[in-house]
Amino acid sequence: MSKLKLFGLTSALVLTGVMVWAETADPFADIVETRHGLMMQMAADVGKMGAMVKGDAPYDAAVAEKAAANVAAIASVISLDQFPAGSEAGKSADSSAKADLWATPDDFLAKLGDLNTAAEALKTAAATNPDSLKTGITALGKACGACHSAYRASQG
Numbered sequence: 776m777s778k779l780k781l782f783g784l785t786s787a788l789v790l791t792g793v794m795v796w797a798e799t800a801d802p803f804a805d806i807v808e809t810r811h812g813l814m815m816q817m818a819a820d821v822g823k824m825g826a827m828v829k830g831d832a833p834y835d836a837a838v839a840e841k842a843a844a845n846v847a848a849i850a851s852v853i854s855l856d857q858f859p860a861g862s863e864a865g866k867s868a869d870s871s872a873k874a875d876l877w878a879t880p881d882d883f884l885a886k887l888g889d890l891n892t893a894a895e896a897l898k899t900a901a902a903t904n905p906d907s908l909k910t911g912i913t914a915l916g917k918a919c920g921a922c923h924s925a926y927r928a929s930q931g
């Protein structure tokens with residue numbers, strides 16, 4: 776093998792190595808995507824109920840109850856498992872989680888507990904009538920907002 780060919784082969788290997796490294800450099804990419812998926816699904820269900828409250832969609836007890844049940848189910852899945860240490864904004868691509876989350880994990884979990892409580896209550900409220908749906912979704916929205924203002928970096 777000529778020296779030139781050997782040099783070419785070595786460069787190709789080095790380049791491949793760099794590319795593989797770049798792809799795997801963010802060990803939290805998948806888990807950040809997972810938590811975004813959970814959050815986005817809750818937002819979609821909240822949106823359905825919100826449209827009924829605003830009068831953009833007719834009140835439908837069955838649809839509202841299903842949406843509330845979805846939020847409760849997803850809330851029960853969320854834990855620190857989707858928030859491993861080191862996956863904060865600036866360290867993991869696409870993450871908007873503030874480092875404070877890992878400084879006060881008990882508070883994060885308490886806020887998660889509030890979300891679960893509000894979502895469970897909303898299951899009954901959503902199926903009752905538009906007024907109780909409104910009360911329940913307001914409480915749920917507060918639970919979302921309390922955690923975001925503490926642990927989600929402002930967007931853009």
Ligand code: HEC
Nearest residue numbers: 811814815817818870871872886887890918919922926927
């Ligand atoms: C216990 C804390 C907590 C609660 C409660 C919570 N979130 Fe989040 N949420 C976060 C954090 C932290 C992030 C940022 C995650 C990231 O970017 O890695 C986030 C991000 C999001 C995002 C952005 C996702 C993306 O793709 O960037 C949406 C949408 C969202 N939350 C919706 C909701 C809704 C709706 C609720 C209530 C039903 C809710 N969240 C309740 C902590 C919470």
